Amino acid sequence: MFSSIKTFGFLFGYLPVSLSKLTYIKKQKNVLTTEQYDQLVHQVPQLWASGIIQRTKSTFTLVGEENLPSGPVLFICNHEGNFDIPALLAYIPKPFGFISKVEVKKLPIISQWMEEMNCVFLDRSNRKSSYQSIEDTVRILENGHSILIFPEGTRSKGEKIGEFKSGFVRIAKMANVPIVPIAINGTSDIMEKNKNKICAANVQISILPTYTIENILQNEPKEILLDLHTSIANEVDLLRSATK
Secondary structure, eight states: OHHHHHHHHHHHHHHHHHHHHHHHHHTTTTTSOHHHHHHHHHHHHHHHHHHHHHTTTOEEEEEOGGGOOSSOOEEEEOOOOTTHHHHHHHHOOSOOEEEEEGGGGGSTTHHHHHHHTTOEEEOTTOHHHHHHHHHHHHHHHHTTOOEEEOTTOSOOTTSSOOOOOTHHHHHHHHHTOOEEEEEEESGGGTTGGGTTOOOOOEEEEEEOOOBOHHHHHHSOHHHHHHHHHHHHHHHHHHHHHHHO
16 A cells, blocks of 8 residues: 555656656757657656656566667557556657557646657547547657557456557558567556555566568568567567566
8 A cells, every 4th residue: 555655646746846847848849859859858757657666666677678770660569557658668768659548638747748758649439539540640650759559459457468459550551660569567467456556566578679661561461460469479478477
């Protein structure tokens, strides 16, 4: 219980402090390159995410950092729990935005940071919003920013990885960017498996080899979908077996 209070206390306590930093950062947009601005924006969410996960007293390991290419990429990752985003923000050194439920847009300060991170807000109940989110994601990638997608669309909570929705393949092709698959394991042990109480866990993050633009253009969408699902699922199985 004490870990939960500390974690959520930091989550909401840090946000008002970050407002002045957000105001300063926005003023730098016209004097920095896209890459420099993304790195500047990333510093605060990374600090915020690191503070959250440190208060869970969990251990984290990252492998495969050498697989990160330069330039904009489409990250895809299995979706295990609510702590996936904080873990990835804290440990993936390449700045990225992500696709989030539209309800998050109502949260003050958080939504302002997410907009600067180039996050995309999706209303899952509205088909028109789904099409718009694809167009928005393609535009962001074309403008030189990286985006993270959870192709399962919902949390597995540590169970078997669900089927991947195919939209990310279309996005990568339209934006002409490589896909970087990520496997994550252990985040559901922090919260979902404990009736939403915060507990310490052992979390592993593995950045897998890039699925290149050439491979995307040469292969059929179904083949790409199967290749990447298999790659991530196999890596998650390896990570889970290593922790037993």
